[in-house]
Amino acid sequence: MKELKASMAGTVLNILxxxxxxxxxxxxxxxxxxMKMEIPVEAxxxxxVEKIHVExxxxxxxxxxxxTVGE
Amino acid sequence: xxxxxxxNRAEIARRIIRTCNRLGIETVAIHSEADGDLPYVxxxxxxxxxxxxxxxxxxxxxxxxxxxxxxxxxDAIHPGYGLLSExxxxxxxxxxxxxxxxxxxxxxxxxxxxxxxxxRTMIQAGVPVVPGxxxxxxxxxxxxxxxxxxxxxxxxxxxxxxGGIGMVRCENEQALTQQxxxxxxxxxxxxxxxxxxxxxxxxxxxxxxxxxxxDHHGNLVHLYERNCSVQRRNxxxxxxxxxxxxxxxxRERLCAAALQAGKAVxxxxxxxxxxxxxxxxxxxxxxxxxxxxxxxxxxxxxTGLDLVEWQLTVADGGKLPSQDKIQTKGHAIEYRxxxxxxxxxxxxxxxxxxxxxGEGARIETxxxxxxxxTPFYDPMISKIIIHGSDRADALSKSQTFFNRVTINGVKTxxxxxxxxxxxxxxxxxxxxTAVLPEWMEKTKEEHTL
Numbered sequence: 001m002k003e004l005k006a007s008m009a010g011t012v013l014n015i016l017x018x019x020x021x022x023x024x025x026x027x028x029x030x031x032x033x034x035m036k037m038e039i040p041v042e043a044x045x046x047x048x049v050e051k052i053h054v055e056x057x058x059x060x061x062x063x064x065x066x067x068t069v070g071e
Numbered sequence: 072x073x074x075x076x077x078x079n080r081a082e083i084a085r086r087i088i089r090t091c092n093r094l095g096i097e098t099v100a101i102h103s104e105a106d107g108d109l110p111y112v113x114x115x116x117x118x119x120x121x122x123x124x125x126x127x128x129x130x131x132x133x134x135x136x137x138x139x140x141x142x143x144x145x146d147a148i149h150p151g152y153g154l155l156s157e158x159x160x161x162x163x164x165x166x167x168x169x170x171x172x173x174x175x176x177x178x179x180x181x182x183x184x185x186x187x188x189x190x191r192t193m194i195q196a197g198v199p200v201v202p203g204x205x206x207x208x209x210x211x212x213x214x215x216x217x218x219x220x221x222x223x224x225x226x227x228x229x230x231x232x233x234g235g236i237g238m239v240r241c242e243n244e245q246a247l248t249q250q251x252x253x254x255x256x257x258x259x260x261x262x263x264x265x266x267x268x269x270x271x272x273x274x275x276x277x278x279x280x281x282x283x284x285x286d287h288h289g290n291l292v293h294l295y296e297r298n299c300s301v302q303r304r305n306x307x308x309x310x311x312x313x314x315x316x317x318x319x320x321x322r323e324r325l326c327a328a329a330l331q332a333g334k335a336v337x338x339x340x341x342x343x344x345x346x347x348x349x350x351x352x353x354x355x356x357x358x359x360x361x362x363x364x365x366x367x368x369x370x371x372x373x374t375g376l377d378l379v380e381w382q383l384t385v386a387d388g389g390k391l392p393s394q395d396k397i398q399t400k401g402h403a404i405e406y407r408x409x410x411x412x413x414x415x416x417x418x419x420x421x422x423x424x425x426x427x428x429g430e431g432a433r434i435e436t437x438x439x440x441x442x443x444x445t446p447f448y449d450p451m452i453s454k455i456i457i458h459g460s461d462r463a464d465a466l467s468k469s470q471t472f473f474n475r476v477t478i479n480g481v482k483t484x485x486x487x488x489x490x491x492x493x494x495x496x497x498x499x500x501x502x503x504t505a506v507l508p509e510w511m512e513k514t515k516e517e518h519t520l
Contacts, residue, residue, distance in 0.1 A: 009420050009446040011125075035410065035418035035450040 002045045004067040006060040010034030015056060017049050023069065030054075030066055047071045072096055072147050072387050075173070076140040077115070078161075079151030080130060081437025082454065083363075084111040087149050090379040099143050101136060103129035105445045109437055117143060124447045130154045133161050137168050147171035147386055149379075153449065156362040157184050157233070173386045175285075175340050175361050182336060183359040187230045187268050193356045196335035198328050201347065201355040203270035211251045217269055218247055224272040227251065229258030229265075233360075235305030236261050240272055273355065275503045276347040278302070279314050280360075281329035282370045284381055285338040286391045293326045294370050294378075295399055300504045301497070303416055308484070308507060309492075310366035311404040312373050315462055315500025321352045332359060340385050341367070341378055350503075365407070365454070368435060372403035372458040402462045404469060406488050408436075408453040408478075410444045413487040413520045414511075420446040424480035431472045432457045444481050452483070462500065466492060486520040 010032040017029040028040040029049070050068045054060060074097040077084045084100055088111060091098045100115030105124045112118045119139050122129035131154065140148055148165050150156035156174065163177035174180070183189045187207055193200050203221060207230055208214045218225060218241075227250055229237030237258045241247040251267075259265040282294040298314035299307045313322070329344035336359075343364050345357040367378045374397060385391065410419045426440040436453035438444065444452055457472060459465030473489045496502050496510055511518075 008418055010418075011446075034446040035420060035448065037418055037450070039417060 001050065002047070002069050002071060003065045004029070004041065004044060004069060006032065006041070006062055006064045006066055008032070008034050008039070009061045010039065010059070012054050012056055012058045012060060012066075013038060015052060015054070017043075017052075017067070019049050019052055021049050023047065023049060032060065041066060043067075043069055045069055045071050072171070072383060074099065074116070074143070074145045075147045075149055075383075076101065076136070076143070076145045077111075077149050077151060078130070078136050078155050079149070079153070080106055080448065081109055081111060082435050082451065083151035083153075083365075083437075085114060085437055086435055087151065087379055088114050090377055090383070094380065094383065096383070099140065099145055101130070101139065103447070105443070105447055109442060110439050111437060119143075124445065126154065126447070133158070133164055137164055137170075140165075140170060141168055145170060147173050147383075149173040149382070150362065152362050152365055157360070159184060171386050173340065173382050175338060175342065179336050179338060180361045183342075183361050184233075185230055186228065186232065186358055187266065189359055190268075190356070192335055193332055196331055198332050198335070198356045199354060201270045201273065201357065204268045207266035207268055209266075211248060214247060214251055214267075214269060215244060218244065221269055221271050223247075224274075226270045226272050227254050227267060228270060229254060229262060229267055231262035231264040231266065232258060233262075233358075235302075237267075238305060273347050273349050275350045275505075276300075277314070277502075278307075278345065278357075278504050279317070279325060279348050279354070280343045280345040280364070281326050282364070282367070282378075283329050283333045283338060283342050283344060284378075284385065284391055285333055285340065285342070286385045287339055287388055288390050290391045290393075291330055291333045291338060292391055292394045292397060293329050294374055294376070294397055296322060296325055297366055297369050299366060300502055301491075301507050302504055303507055307366065308407050308409075309404065309488075310369050311402065311462070311465075312369045313399065313402065317348075318352060321348070321354070325354055328354070328356070332356060341382050347504075365451075366405050368433060368454060368456040369403045369405045372433065372456055373399040373401060375400065401458055401460050402465045403456060403458045404462075404465050406455045406457075406469070407451050407484075408455060409450040409484050410452050410481040411450050411484060412482050413484045414518065416484075418446065418450050419482035420444050421481040423452070423478065425477055427475075427477040428453075428455075429472060429475035431468055431475075452481070466498065490514075490518065490520065 030041040076099040097116040101121040155161040159177040159181035165172040301309035433456040
């Protein structure tokens with residue numbers, strides 16, 4: 001199990017994967033808006049999305065867990 | 072004018088307050104919850120908490136801002152740049168509420184904000200315009216058809232776009248096919264309007280703009296040009312005036328074309344006519360910005376004028392001086408300091424643990440040591456403007472200045488400036504809009520950023 005954490009504070013703009021979906025390492029699974037920029041967040045490992053901890057519009061701080069991916 | 076409300080934040084709000092203080096005009100600042108500690112809030116005569124952090128709930132709340140202005144008995148509203156500065160609806164509502172909007176009329180804002188309409192207006196006025204579609208393109212089939220006539224590479228742009236958002240370069244048919252829906256969707260999401268158009272991509276182009284000013288007595292003048300070709304993600308990073316390696320006759324023709332553009336719409340207040348200039352010094356109108364620009368201090372440094380004061384004078388019915396009274400002296404360069412990683416350009420919000428600028432530059436900043444740079448707004452934390460007797464002098468002063476700056480708590484692009492401004496490409500002054508990404512790519516392994 002791998003936790004995908006936010007690398008910076010911002011607002012979740014889009015969630016590009018669903019719980020139960022298989023993702024590959026490097027795949028963009030979320031976008032965060034910070035300082036008027038859209039930042040793609042990529043899965044660090046491949047596996048199944050176990051849980052999505054945020055929703056579109058959520059404000060996240062650096063280090064907050066966004067998703068857990070089962071390896 | 073006795074009292075004005077500033078419908079903006081941070082650096083530009085502070086800049087406007089400074090001129091108002093000098094002229095004895097009271098100011099009302101608005102701020103979100105996150106911005107309550109920024110210096111502009113305490114520097115204004117009055118301050119109003121306008122809403123929560125997201126701009127849509129605070130700085131873009133048109134009716135609330137106008138209501139607060141009326142309640143506080145203000146005569147005029149200055150929109151700054153960005154946010155509501157080019158919002159025709161806002162300008163119209165301010166005027167209807169019986170206050171002065173410090174900028175051009177809502178009709179001009181509307182006309183120039185629609186890039187297709189502004190292209191059409193300039194073509195009619197005889198100003199050279201980048202070849203492209205004359206109407207909005209609604210379907211991919213139509214875009215592909217028009218692209219054959221224009222030729223690749225081309226730019227796919229949102230008609231209501233700005234700030235580098237909603238524009239993408241397409242090298243071929245496949246790229247245009249891939250990008251079409253995405254640009255339309257972004258245009259809709261960012262600007263509420265999904266109309267797009269195509270423009271020929273001009274290779275090796277410089278981005279040069281001319282500052283113009285019009286008053287309500289039919290006078291229109293230019294304040295010379297600025298070269299804004301150092302960009303990342305289509306957004307300006309370094310601007311300078313005069314433009315290096317620009318022949319005097321081309322400079323004169325550019326300024327004349329900018330006045331022609333302004334006259335075509337009976338322009339009033341501060342405006343900027345943006346051009347791209349190709350390697351043969353042929354130039355084309357890109358767009359007109361109907362507001363004060365971020366880079367206005369470059370013009371102020373070479374002309375010795377206060378453009379905010381001019382804005383207030385014109386808005387209050389005053390007259391502009393004649394063109395022959397506007398002269399330039401020396402060379403000025405502006406550096407936009409962003410809270411971002413200098414290698415990836417990713418944002419770097421955080422607390423400014425230490426902020427030590429040193430001497431030798433004009434510093435326009437919305438922040439002080441101890442302030443938070445929050446993720447809600449633009450990453451620009453400061454502008455450094457350096458004036459020299461000539462370009463070499465300004466560059467030498469820039470190096471000295473940057474070597475003395477200390478910023479802790481957030482990453483900034485200052486390490487990038489320190490390396491880039493010593494590069495052969497920049498020092499030569501012979502650079503086009505791709506200079507920064509190209510230089511980064513070439514020197515990737517040598518970087519010590």
